[in-house]
Amino acid sequence: MAFLAASVALGYFTIAMVVAPRIKMPSASSGVVLVIRGAAIAFFIGCGMTHVHILLHTLGAGTPQPVEAHEFVFHGLQAMGAWLFIAGAILKLELHVVPSRTRVQLQAAVEEQRTLADQAQQLASRDELTGLARRWLFDEEIDRQVAHARRYSTLGALVLIDVDGLKSVNDTLGHQAGDDVLRHVADSIRSQIRATDIAARIGGDEFAVILPETGSEQARELVERFVASLRDTPVRGTPQTSVSAGIAPIDGTLSPAAVMKDADTALYQAKRGGGDAYEVSRPQPQPQLP
Numbered sequence: 001m002a003f004l005a006a007s008v009a010l011g012y013f014t015i016a017m018v019v020a021p022r023i024k025m026p027s028a029s030s031g032v033v034l035v036i037r038g039a040a041i042a043f044f045i046g047c048g049m050t051h052v053h054i055l056l057h058t059l060g061a062g063t064p065q066p067v068e069a070h071e072f073v074f075h076g077l078q079a080m081g082a083w084l085f086i087a088g089a090i091l092k093l094e095l096h097v098v099p100s101r102t103r104v105q106l107q108a109a110v111e112e113q114r115t116l117a118d119q120a121q122q123l124a125s126r127d128e129l130t131g132l133a134r135r136w137l138f139d140e141e142i143d144r145q146v147a148h149a150r151r152y153s154t155l156g157a158l159v160l161i162d163v164d165g166l167k168s169v170n171d172t173l174g175h176q177a178g179d180d181v182l183r184h185v186a187d188s189i190r191s192q193i194r195a196t197d198i199a200a201r202i203g204g205d206e207f208a209v210i211l212p213e214t215g216s217e218q219a220r221e222l223v224e225r226f227v228a229s230l231r232d233t234p235v236r237g238t239p240q241t242s243v244s245a246g247i248a249p250i251d252g253t254l255s256p257a258a259v260m261k262d263a264d265t266a267l268y269q270a271k272r273g274g275g276d277a278y279e280v281s282r283p284q285p286q287p288q289l290p
Helices: 001-022 029-059 069-096 100-125 135-152 166-175 175-192 214-231 256-272
Strands: 156-163 197-201 208-214 243-250 278-280
Touching: 069 100, 135 156, 135 197, 135 208, 135 256, 156 214, 156 256, 166 175, 175 197, 175 208, 175 214, 208 214, 208 243, 214 243, 214 278, 243 256, 256 278
Parallel strands: 243 278
Antiparallel strands: 156 208, 156 243, 197 208
16 A cells, blocks of 8 residues: 555656646647646645655554555556556657657658758859859848948948950850859959858849958958959950959948948949959048038
8 A cells, every 4th residue: 555655646746747847738828838837736746745645644654544445446546547647748748858750750851841941042042153142132231231330330341343344245255255254253252252251243244242340451452352363364265354343341330322332433433444443432521510
């Protein structure tokens, strides 16, 4: 009898400590779930204490009570019920230790779907011809960089790049040659920038590079190397490739549209001078306060 009472008490305490806190009700609010869990824990602890009291009396504490046959059956059924309830809960919850085959299959399916979604996102964000970011991704990044510069008072730079004479290449040698030039320019950009920089193709023959944590002088040095490298390594079978570039600082004082306008103005100045050059945007004079 003592063994049965102890077994029932231990079973109820186990339910109260292990199973009841895991009660889940997807359609109920978190407050309702907490109340139900608390009530279940209190109930099973109360049942366990009752059988502790029975155990003490069985062992001789207090006034000894004769044990009848039906009590063995009753407590035996209670012990079986408590431990079967625990076993059922464990099998239902799978203990989150040894996953079932179904769970493993579901996890594999979820991972596969996540991988496919990542691949689709990657394809959607990359230009098919050059492999650089698309315009929409560039727009998100320039907004993010301007906001970051405004919040943390950091410096960055935007570089707009335009291929010189691409229309002439397309007209005389065909669009395949023009595509080769664009790929060559994209490869040159990738070889010059850092892993943290963002390069994008934002138009037919126009590229953009966002340089986080970069001052104007650093941006100037990078663009100078880039323009020179293209001048020295033309694409085979095409005329010498050159580009023009415009640089604008990202310091948090201007909106993304204003930064783009400044870089575009600097690019236009470089193109107007004959191309194969770069210009840095000049800061606009601020109105004098009275």
